[in-house]
Amino acid sequence: MSSNNAEEFDAVVVGAGQAGPGVAGALASRGERVAVVEMAQVGGTCLNHGCRPTKALRASALAAHRAHRATEYGVLTGKITVDFPAVMQRMHTMIDGMREPLLDWLTSDEHLELIHGQATIAAGEDGEHTVRVGDRELRTRKLYLDIGARAVVPDLPGLDQVDHLTEIELLQLTQLPERLVIIGGSYIGCEFGQMFRRFGSEVTIVAGGRPAAREDHDVSDLLRELLEGEGITVTTGRATGVSSSDGEITVSLSDGSEVTGTQLLLAVGRRPNVDLLGDHGLELDDRGYLKINSRFETSAPGVWALGDVNGHGAFTHTAYQDSQILLDPDRTVDGRITAYAMFTDPPLGRVGMTEAEARTSGRSVLKADLPMSKVSRAIIDGETEGMMRILVDADSEEILGACFFGMHGDDLAQQIGLAMQAGIGYKAVRDALPIHPSVAEFIPTLLGSLQPLE
Numbered sequence: 001m002s003s004n005n006a007e008e009f010d011a012v013v014v015g016a017g018q019a020g021p022g023v024a025g026a027l028a029s030r031g032e033r034v035a036v037v038e039m040a041q042v043g044g045t046c047l048n049h050g051c052r053p054t055k056a057l058r059a060s061a062l063a064a065h066r067a068h069r070a071t072e073y074g075v076l077t078g079k080i081t082v083d084f085p086a087v088m089q090r091m092h093t094m095i096d097g098m099r100e101p102l103l104d105w106l107t108s109d110e111h112l113e114l115i116h117g118q119a120t121i122a123a124g125e126d127g128e129h130t131v132r133v134g135d136r137e138l139r140t141r142k143l144y145l146d147i148g149a150r151a152v153v154p155d156l157p158g159l160d161q162v163d164h165l166t167e168i169e170l171l172q173l174t175q176l177p178e179r180l181v182i183i184g185g186s187y188i189g190c191e192f193g194q195m196f197r198r199f200g201s202e203v204t205i206v207a208g209g210r211p212a213a214r215e216d217h218d219v220s221d222l223l224r225e226l227l228e229g230e231g232i233t234v235t236t237g238r239a240t241g242v243s244s245s246d247g248e249i250t251v252s253l254s255d256g257s258e259v260t261g262t263q264l265l266l267a268v269g270r271r272p273n274v275d276l277l278g279d280h281g282l283e284l285d286d287r288g289y290l291k292i293n294s295r296f297e298t299s300a301p302g303v304w305a306l307g308d309v310n311g312h313g314a315f316t317h318t319a320y321q322d323s324q325i326l327l328d329p330d331r332t333v334d335g336r337i338t339a340y341a342m343f344t345d346p347p348l349g350r351v352g353m354t355e356a357e358a359r360t361s362g363r364s365v366l367k368a369d370l371p372m373s374k375v376s377r378a379i380i381d382g383e384t385e386g387m388m389r390i391l392v393d394a395d396s397e398e399i400l401g402a403c404f405f406g407m408h409g410d411d412l413a414q415q416i417g418l419a420m421q422a423g424i425g426y427k428a429v430r431d432a433l434p435i436h437p438s439v440a441e442f443i444p445t446l447l448g449s450l451q452p453l454e
C-alpha cells in the first residue's frame, strides 16, 4: 500500500536498458513527468556487459586473427602479440563514450528524473501502481518495466566453493586467462570462446550437447569444426560438478570425463529479472517471463513489459523495437520476424525456420544449400568457411527461413528477414539485381537452385 509521502509521476520506467529510455524520452517530450529507475548503469546489458563490449573485443580478436593470417595475403608482419590490457582498455573507452551521452540526456531533460536504485513494485488493481526505491515511494498510473535478464548460475554441485565468472566479471578482467573453461555452447560460450582463443588463452567449451543446438545439425557441426580448427576444445558432455584446488578448476562431465582450467565462465542461459521486483502480483508465462499481450500490456492495467523480460525476444534489436511498437498505437508485436546472428567469425546469421523445423512444418518445402567456398567474394577475400541455406514454401513461394554461416552472414540474414517481413515471395528476391562481387550476389544463385527436401 502506498503512503501519504508518495511522489506522483505521470509515468515510471524501471530499467534503463534498450527499451526504457526511448519510452521515457517520448513521454517526456510530450511534457509528462517521468521517473526512470535504474539499479546499475544506464544502457543495460547490451551497452555495459553484452553486445557492444563483446563486439568491441571481437574486433580486436579479428585483428589478431587477420594478423596471424597476413602471410596468406602476401603481407609480412613481425611477431604478433596481443596486449590484453590494451584490448580491454579500448573496449572500456568505447563503452564509456557510448554511455556518457545517454546518461547526460537522461539527467538533463527537465521532465525526466533518473533515480538510482533497485525498484520493487506493487501493481495496483485500481490502475494506480507503487514503486519503491530505497526510502522513496513513487506513484503512477503508467508503469513500464524494461528490466531485462541476467546470467543463470546453475545448481551445480561444488559451484558455490569455486570462483566463477559471468560475462560481467569476465569483461572486467585485466589479465588474460591462461586456460578458460566455458560451461555453455551457445551464443555467449561460442562468441567468448573464439575471442579468448584468439587473444591467446587455451579454451575449453563444455557445450552440454552440440554447440548452437537450436541450429541444424550440419550447421552445428560446421561451427564445431571452425572452433576446433582454431584450437578450442569443444566437449558435448554436460557439466555435472565443479571443484578447485590450488588455482586449478576442474569441471566434471556427464560422460565421466573432466576438463580443467584456470578460470571458469558460466554461459548456460539467462533468467528474467522478475524476482527483483518483489511481490509484484503480475502474471508470468510458463517460462517465468512477464506475460503480455500483443501491445506489451501485462496482467495489470497500466503496466507494460518490454524487452527480454517479456519473453518475446532476447536481443537488443527486439527490445528496442518493443519500445517503437509501443509508441505507435497502430502496431503490435504479432507477426514479428526475428533475424539474429551469433557473432563468431564468420558470423552465423539466421532468420525463420531451420531445416529441421521446415521438415516438420507440414508444408511442401524447397531447399538450397551453397558452401561459401563457391562464393566468389568469399574466395577473393580468403573467407571460404561456412555455408548458406534457404528454405521456401513451394506452394505459396513464401521464404520460410535462411541460414548464412559465413562472411557477412549477419547482414545477409537481415536481407532475407526484410523480404520475409515485407511478404515478398522468393521469386522477386531471386530476380532482383545484386551487386558484384558481393556475398549477397549468391542469394539469387541459391534461390535458382531450390530442390524439394529429400
Ligand SMILES: Cc1cc2nc3c(=O)[nH]c(=O)nc-3n(C[C@H](O)[C@H](O)[C@H](O)COP(=O)(O)OP(=O)(O)OC[C@H]3O[C@@H](n4cnc5c(N)ncnc54)[C@H](O)[C@@H]3O)c2cc1C
Residues within 6 Å of the ligand: 014, 015, 016, 017, 018, 019, 020, 037, 038, 039, 040, 041, 042, 043, 044, 045, 046, 047, 049, 050, 051, 052, 054, 055, 117, 118, 119, 120, 146, 147, 148, 149, 167, 188, 273, 276, 277, 306, 307, 308, 309, 313, 314, 315, 316, 317, 318, 319, 343
Ligand atoms: C554477453 C552478451 C552478449 C550479447 N550480445 C548480443 C548481440 O550481439 N546482439 C543482440 O541483439 N543481443 C545481444 N545480447 C543480448 C542483449 O544484451 C539483450 O537482449 C538486451 O540488452 C535486452 O535489453 P533489455 O532492455 O530487455 O534489458 P537490459 O539491457 O538487460 O536492461 C535492463 C535494465 O534493467 C535494470 N533493472 C533490472 N531490474 C531492475 C529493478 N528492479 N530496478 C531497477 N533497475 C532494474 C538492469 O540493471 C538493466 O540495466 C547479449 C547479451 C549478453 C549477456
Ligand SMILES: NC(=O)c1ccc[n+]([C@@H]2O[C@H](COP(=O)([O-])OP(=O)(O)OC[C@H]3O[C@@H](n4cnc5c(N)ncnc54)[C@H](O)[C@@H]3O)[C@@H](O)[C@H]2O)c1
Residues within 6 Å of the ligand: 154, 183, 184, 185, 186, 187, 188, 189, 191, 206, 207, 208, 209, 211, 212, 213, 237, 238, 239, 240, 267, 268, 269, 270, 314, 315, 340, 341, 342, 343
Ligand atoms: N549475438 C547475439 O545476439 C547474442 C550474443 C550473446 C548472448 N545473446 C543473448 O543471450 C542469451 C543467452 O545466451 P547463452 O549463450 O548464455 O545461453 P543459451 O540459453 O542460448 O544456451 C545455453 C547453453 O548452455 C548449455 N548448458 C546448460 N546447462 C549446461 C550444463 N550443465 N553443462 C553444459 N552446458 C550446459 C546448453 O546446452 C546451451 O548450449 C541468448 O538468448 C541471446 O539472446 C545474444
